[in-house]
Amino acid sequence: MTTPRIALLGFSIECNRWAPVARMHDFTNRCLLRGEEIVTDGRAASSRALGEMPGFVTTMDATGPWEPRPIMLAMSEPWGPVARDVFEGFMAEWRAGLEPLRGQVEGVYAVLHGAGLAEHLHDPEGALQALVREILGDVPFICSYDLHGNISAENVALNDAFVGYRTNPHLDMRERGAESAQLMRRLLAGEKFVRAHRRLPIIAPTVSMLTAQGPYAEVINLGQERAAADSRIVNVSVMGGFAYGDTPFNGMTAVVTATDQGAAEALAQELAEAAWARRDRFVARLTSIEEATQRALTSPVPLAFADVADNPGGGGRGNTMEILRAFHAAGVQGAVFGVINDARLAAEAHALGKGARFRAVFNQGGLDEFSHEFAADAEVVALSDGQVTGRRGIYGGTVMQLGKTARLRLVSDPPQAVNRPHDVRGIEVVVISERTQCADPAFLEHLGIDISTLRAVVVKSRGHFRGGFDEFFQHEQIVEVDGPGLTSPILTRFNWKHVPRPSLPIDTEASWP
Structure with a gap:
């Protein structure tokens, strides 16, 4: 096999529908890397990027020859929806970087968040994924996500492996980047992956989604136990979601990547049922x-x-x-x-x-x-x-x-x-x-x-x-x-416009098939 060429790009911001619009300064001040800066930063002792891209780059380095084809990585601290002109400028830059790679790469890795917004889009991550597929076609494509992502059907369908964080607070970002590199090696070797997902009408308050203890931790741990016992399961990601995104696809979502569709569907269903059984525990308990x-x-x-x-x-x-x-x-x-x-x-x-x-x-x-x-x-x-x-x-x-x-x-x-x-x-x-x-x-x-x-x-x-x-x-x-x-975290204090209703705990009752 020839040395694989892997395109690298990313867009990571957690957007609160009620916060001020995110501008270009919010990216340039935090992390806006272009071209070889992405690889250099990924290999540095102290990086500007959070851990996913460094984890991917260093693991690809350690597991064999490869040739990175870096385009642009844009990261910001959480803020409001990204200004339309800023995101459209990013899309134009990603397009310009992807076009010369048509037929010239064997894979793509994207660092995404899942709770991004733009002034004109509920799902800017999905728009970026669609752009990759439009230009590069059916090449191995892996996306890593923050576990606070609000996951659309397109976010699952448009990649070959979906990799979400497992820890909150987030301590495993580098590990998830490394896992993405390991899965890329498997795809490059000829394996094929499938995915399944289930979304629930649970919009969990942020304080109820710790992973050291509590209902969310229990569901995540169940998924990892099932994955360890079944070689067909490639990745299990239980996405808690980000309430303040206020999107039509808000809701806790189990995403399973596997080598067998039946196994993926069955586990996604089991995890959704486990979360639903704990639905009354996803509440905020605060001190005055x-x-x-x-x-x-x-x-x-x-x-x-x-x-x-x-x-x-x-x-x-x-x-x-x-x-x-x-x-x-x-x-x-x-x-x-x-x-x-x-x-x-x-x-x-x-x-x-x-x-x-x-x-x-x-x-x-x-x-x-x-x-x-x-x-x-x-x-x-x-x-x-x-x-x-x-x-x-x-x-x-x-x-x-x-x-x-x-x-x-x-x-x-x-x-x-x-x-x-x-x-x-x-x-x-x-x-x-x-x-x-x-x-x-x-x-x-x-x-x-x-x-x-x-x-x-x-x-x-x-x-x-x-x-x-x-x-x-x-x-x-x-x-x-x-x-x-x-x-x-008291979600009844917000004027929701887009989230599916009824959803717990915003509403006192909700049903799930």
């Missing part, structure tokens, strides 16, 4: 801000408070003030808030310099229905340019750009007493300029914060912080707080 404040004041052990409703990892703005306002008013001590997205305030702190005291005004003037103004006297403790290499979890080994960053200490008068010494007295806030969820301890540590000394950490994150901060906080030390924001 008032109760969270009391726990911050009285807990005998350190706690991590997750501001799940304002999660930049799901399209939140990362700047709601309600938890900070409550903790500050109550005199909570030894607490750090990370990370608040306020470029204006970060720039002001940089202009004033380390050691300066000033009146810090967050969300000056108020920005929207959730991002209200909050002001407090503050001291500039530390500053950085915000270039950080992630240390653990989803961003581990990934180069991140937080923009101008400031560590501010809120000054209370008089200061409250503390039970024991802390590096942080009172409340400190890490302010960034490029909206990102606080999923990695390095976001705080690079400013000199010793997390092990804190009584409380409040993170703008839904769940990925669990994979980064697990060395400091066990599951029992995590409090998911019911605040306001664009990513509230």
